[in-house]
Amino acid sequence: RPCLLLALLAPASAFVGGASSLQTRPFLSGSRPTGPASSGAAASRLIHATNKQRRAWDLYVKQVNGEDSEPRLDLLSRVQQFLYKPVNITVPWESLKIAGLGGLGGLLLGSVLCITLFLTPYGPVSSGIERSLELFENVLVDLDESYVDEVDVQQLLQQAISGMLRTLDPYTEFENKEDAVTLQESVSGKYGGVGLVISGETKLAQQERNRSGRNQPNRNIQVVSAFEGYAFDAGMRPGDTLVSVGGTSIEGLTVDSVRDLLRGSPDTEVPVRFTREGVNLDGKGVPQPLEVILKRRMVKVSDVKLATLVGSPADGVGYVQLSGFSPSAGKDLAAALHALDMTAPKGLSGLILDLRGNPGGLLESAVEVSAALVPQGSDIVFAKGRAFGEAKYKSASAPLRRAEVPLAILTNSGTASAAEIVSGAIQDTDSGVIVGVGKGRTFGKGLVQNVRPLPYDSALKYTVAKYYTPSGRCIQSVNYGGTSRELVASSETTVLDAVSPDPSGAPVNVDVIDLDDTEAADEEGPLSSVEMGGGGVRGAGYTARAVREKDRKEFKTTHGRVVRDGGGIEADVVAPEKQTSSLEVALLVQNVYFDYAGHWSATHAFKNTDRVVDDATFNDFRRYVVEKQRAGDYDLLALYQSQFKSLESALTEGGLQNLATGKLDPIKRSVLDEMMRGFDTQKGTIREALENAILSRYLPESMLLKRQLTTDDQFKLALSIVKDRPRYDSLLAGPAADAAEDARSGDAAVPAFMEAA
Numbered sequence: 001r002p003c004l005l006l007a008l009l010a011p012a013s014a015f016v017g018g019a020s021s022l023q024t025r026p027f028l029s030g031s032r033p034t035g036p037a038s039s040g041a042a043a044s045r046l047i048h049a050t051n052k053q054r055r056a057w058d059l060y061v062k063q064v065n066g067e068d069s070e071p072r073l074d075l076l077s078r079v080q081q082f083l084y085k086p087v088n089i090t091v092p093w094e095s096l097k098i099a100g101l102g103g104l105g106g107l108l109l110g111s112v113l114c115i116t117l118f119l120t121p122y123g124p125v126s127s128g129i130e131r132s133l134e135l136f137e138n139v140l141v142d143l144d145e146s147y148v149d150e151v152d153v154q155q156l157l158q159q160a161i162s163g164m165l166r167t168l169d170p171y172t173e174f175e176n177k178e179d180a181v182t183l184q185e186s187v188s189g190k191y192g193g194v195g196l197v198i199s200g201e202t203k204l205a206q207q208e209r210n211r212s213g214r215n216q217p218n219r220n221i222q223v224v225s226a227f228e229g230y231a232f233d234a235g236m237r238p239g240d241t242l243v244s245v246g247g248t249s250i251e252g253l254t255v256d257s258v259r260d261l262l263r264g265s266p267d268t269e270v271p272v273r274f275t276r277e278g279v280n281l282d283g284k285g286v287p288q289p290l291e292v293i294l295k296r297r298m299v300k301v302s303d304v305k306l307a308t309l310v311g312s313p314a315d316g317v318g319y320v321q322l323s324g325f326s327p328s329a330g331k332d333l334a335a336a337l338h339a340l341d342m343t344a345p346k347g348l349s350g351l352i353l354d355l356r357g358n359p360g361g362l363l364e365s366a367v368e369v370s371a372a373l374v375p376q377g378s379d380i381v382f383a384k385g386r387a388f389g390e391a392k393y394k395s396a397s398a399p400l401r402r403a404e405v406p407l408a409i410l411t412n413s414g415t416a417s418a419a420e421i422v423s424g425a426i427q428d429t430d431s432g433v434i435v436g437v438g439k440g441r442t443f444g445k446g447l448v449q450n451v452r453p454l455p456y457d458s459a460l461k462y463t464v465a466k467y468y469t470p471s472g473r474c475i476q477s478v479n480y481g482g483t484s485r486e487l488v489a490s491s492e493t494t495v496l497d498a499v500s501p502d503p504s505g506a507p508v509n510v511d512v513i514d515l516d517d518t519e520a521a522d523e524e525g526p527l528s529s530v531e532m533g534g535g536g537v538r539g540a541g542y543t544a545r546a547v548r549e550k551d552r553k554e555f556k557t558t559h560g561r562v563v564r565d566g567g568g569i570e571a572d573v574v575a576p577e578k579q580t581s582s583l584e585v586a587l588l589v590q591n592v593y594f595d596y597a598g599h600w601s602a603t604h605a606f607k608n609t610d611r612v613v614d615d616a617t618f619n620d621f622r623r624y625v626v627e628k629q630r631a632g633d634y635d636l637l638a639l640y641q642s643q644f645k646s647l648e649s650a651l652t653e654g655g656l657q658n659l660a661t662g663k664l665d666p667i668k669r670s671v672l673d674e675m676m677r678g679f680d681t682q683k684g685t686i687r688e689a690l691e692n693a694i695l696s697r698y699l700p701e702s703m704l705l706k707r708q709l710t711t712d713d714q715f716k717l718a719l720s721i722v723k724d725r726p727r728y729d730s731l732l733a734g735p736a737a738d739a740a741e742d743a744r745s746g747d748a749a750v751p752a753f754m755e756a757a
Helices: 002-024 041-047 050-067 075-083 096-119 127-144 153-165 177-188 203-212 255-262 329-343 363-371 418-428 521-525 583-587 592-603 615-631 636-653 659-660 666-678 682-697 701-711 713-723 726-732 735-745
Strands: 172-176 190-192 196-199 222-226 241-245 270-277 290-294 297-300 306-312 318-324 350-354 379-385 389-392 407-410 433-437 448-453 460-467 478-480 493-496 534-536 543-546 554-556 563-564 573-576
Touching: 127 153, 127 448, 153 172, 172 177, 177 460, 196 682, 222 241, 241 255, 255 270, 255 297, 306 329, 306 701, 318 329, 318 713, 350 713, 363 379, 363 418, 379 418, 407 418, 407 713, 418 433, 433 713, 433 726, 573 713, 583 592, 583 636, 583 682, 592 615, 592 682, 615 682, 636 659, 636 666, 682 701, 713 726
Parallel strands: 318 350, 350 407, 407 433, 433 573
Antiparallel strands: 172 460, 190 297, 196 222, 241 270, 270 290, 306 318, 379 389, 379 460, 448 460, 448 493, 478 543, 534 543, 554 563
């Protein structure tokens, strides 16, 4: 390497240079800046250089090259420019003693340079990058020194980096120290905390509210979920409203700040005060705070939320809900399958794997899960990128599921990324039936991200490749303006996640693991070609264009079934989707279900019966909502406030103030009346949501999940398929088998993936 040769010659050349410089010229001296060594450290030092240092260096170059000559900087000079502060020192050549010291100084300088060249990663830097860094340096330094008000240089730098990355795709992000820790927790599935999921106003949402001048109080910090074995066992329940943590009042705090208060070193304790609707009331009926002592521990979030036998135990059908793909996902699934196989009287005779709402995770974990379900030697996935190269994954060991055991995979629009790798591997190898809902498509994310650690405990998550299922299809449903650009790969953790966090703040945040991944898929939803109309949509700096139906290509599974790319994984069988009304959304967003659950608990004794919400309870809930709406405790019309404000502004600007001030109220009442009709049209789903909220006060999550299966139509469809072997086999049969069956029956062939139920 030229660098190696330069490093070996540097001490000698620096000695000569140091001695000769004493004749007529100044030399460079100074100490190396502190900070972690990295390939980006030199650029960071350049950015933080001062104008005074830069002018001194320019003066030195002019003296070396002649007053009117252009600077001619070789590699050695550029490294010196980055590492050392220029100081002008004039030394008489007549002093031989000082000359000797100068030569010794040159030797030391060259030695330091030699070590630096060995320890600092070196790669070619294009002239374009150099010019960009120089321009950015000038802008940042001028703002730091001369802007009318004092600026936060670190914040400017972070915003500049984030703005640059947002022009590529929604998955490429700069993670500051706090974000990097959260990302690492989401990847590892471990964190130090108490095992609570909490909701409230995020820091970003609060900043946006302050900038907009909206004068409204912070949202209460409420418990969304309490993990079994942790906070649930200590007495915390969903719907509890936090009052203080560790003796610190949380009034006015964001959910991010409260999360930090709950976290801490394992084996420490933290007192938590909270109120619960309908419990510990004072004379005026106002809930008074309760207190529990929570122990902080290293919380392990299992990817398997539920593993149980379903239907009759004699049937031997197992159900596993997999919520993510942390490093332990493969082991968690293996343990679940082993336990189910041992519990079933004759071993497992059918399996349902629930990947609904699974936002993804680690590529390696997706491969492990797939390998447990597909035949040995099967292709699972391969990834390809410019600098990433090509990586192909195959199943090298015998699967945990026996080939004769029918397998059904439950998917929905929230099934994304790593979960789609598993679904695609199952479908392309004809190892199981994909049971979808609604339009029958998964999220459609076929991009791979790497996470590269950066200096100062930050990190960069960026897109490096696309992945392809065994049949050769890429299921990415949206092409981004920046996705096609050539990105540099990293050798760090490979992550497959669904979408980025909402910049305005997600409604559900964890004191643990903000599974970005966890709630994001349901919050933002998939961007389908139908919703986008095949046109381009500009996001935060990038352009998103859905893959058009006519551009989607056909591929073949192992049995010759037709599957297509560019739109997620299309289900083999589709269950009808329940429609959600605006009333249900309003009740959920404003935590009305949880509030009433507290009210119910104060007036009822829980009995472990099949159903707790009868007609009387449902009607009482309806009255409760109406009274709270009239009292102003709830605003069910909040979903439409932005539209009402826009209409009011348009009328005012058009000179129709009378309409704006007096005529909108009847419209609002009509909208509210229409929403309240949802109590009749959506009675079944509202009753189910209310019952789950009440039961969450008494039962752990695993029991709730199992009870919910009894009203889950998509699950019931999957169960019927794995128990009906002829139907199961026909869904996976290829064209030859279909033709033979058609010849016997005289019916026209219908593609298996078009079946609906």
